[in-house]
Amino acid sequence: MRQITLTQETREHQSARNALITACFADPQPGRAAFKLREDVAPIDKFSYVALDGATVIGSLRFYPLRLPNDAEVLMLGPLAIAPLLRGHRIGQRLVQHGVDMLKSTSYNGLIVIGDAGYFTALDFDVALTQHLKLPGIVAPLTLLGLEWHVEFLSQQSGMLRRIA
Numbered sequence: 001m002r003q004i005t006l007t008q009e010t011r012e013h014q015s016a017r018n019a020l021i022t023a024c025f026a027d028p029q030p031g032r033a034a035f036k037l038r039e040d041v042a043p044i045d046k047f048s049y050v051a052l053d054g055a056t057v058i059g060s061l062r063f064y065p066l067r068l069p070n071d072a073e074v075l076m077l078g079p080l081a082i083a084p085l086l087r088g089h090r091i092g093q094r095l096v097q098h099g100v101d102m103l104k105s106t107s108y109n110g111l112i113v114i115g116d117a118g119y120f121t122a123l124d125f126d127v128a129l130t131q132h133l134k135l136p137g138i139v140a141p142l143t144l145l146g147l148e149w150h151v152e153f154l155s156q157q158s159g160m161l162r163r164i165a
Contacts, residue, residue, distance in 0.1 A: 002053050004091060006098045009048040009060070016057035017050060017081075024081040033135035034078055034114045037163055038064050044075065049099055051082070051091050058083040061095040063103070063111065069133070069159030075103065077113040096123050100147065110148030112161070120145045132158035 009017060043062035051059030059082045063075040077099065082092045100123075103111065113120055114135070117127060129146030133154070146154040 002089075004058070004094075005052050006049055006095060007052060008046065009050045009062075013050045013057050017060045020057055020060055020081050020083060021079060023084060025079060033137035033139045034076070036137040037066060037076060037135070037161065038078075039163075041065070041163055047075070047099060047102060049095055051095055053086075058086050059091045059095050061092075061099050063099065065164045066112070067162040067164055068154075068157050069161075070157060072153075073108075073164070074154070074161075075108055075111045077111055078115065080115070092119075093123060096120075104149050109150035109153035110146060112144065112146045112154070114139065114143050115145065117142045117145060123147075129154040130157075134160045136160070 041064055043064050047063040049061045050057050059080075061077070061080050063077055066074050066076050068074050077096065080092050080095065082095075100111070110129075112130060112133075113125055117125075121127075125145035125147045127142050127145050129148055130144045133144060133146075135144060148154045
């Protein structure tokens with residue numbers, strides 16, 4: 001049985017994390033909204049996590065800052081990457097739940113994700129919370145989801161999500 005641990009990403013994890021991202025997302029697709037919003041923006045280091053099997057990086061999760069239409073800051077979850085041979089073992093779900101739990105004790109009021117609705121609705125994300133938000137670039141229908149722990153933080157927003165310069 002694997003002993004998987006979740007921990008904050010450190011400099012020592014970065015090369016393995018980058019290799020994992022390349023293995024999971026070989027084509028970065030710069031026209032896609034998630035890529036445009038993350039391009040040249042640093043992730044929030046204290047909310048960058050890895051899943052380890054011993055000393056081996058098998059999962060990664062980062063959060064990037066964005067601006068809501070009302071200029072409030074929100075975090076975007078992603079990319080979420082799990083070693084291809086270990087998908088289906090709930091490692092991604094554990095990473096997401098860990099990240100959400102850490103964020104709930106901060107000044108952040110919610111977060112967004114551009115991803116598979118079936119996967120993320122099982123983790124309490126909801127497309128209804130982001131129905132009036134727009135993204136730059138290419139976005140597949142029903143892939144912008146939100147999670148809020150302060151009521152109406154996302155659901156009352158309308159307009160374009162923006163990068164933090």
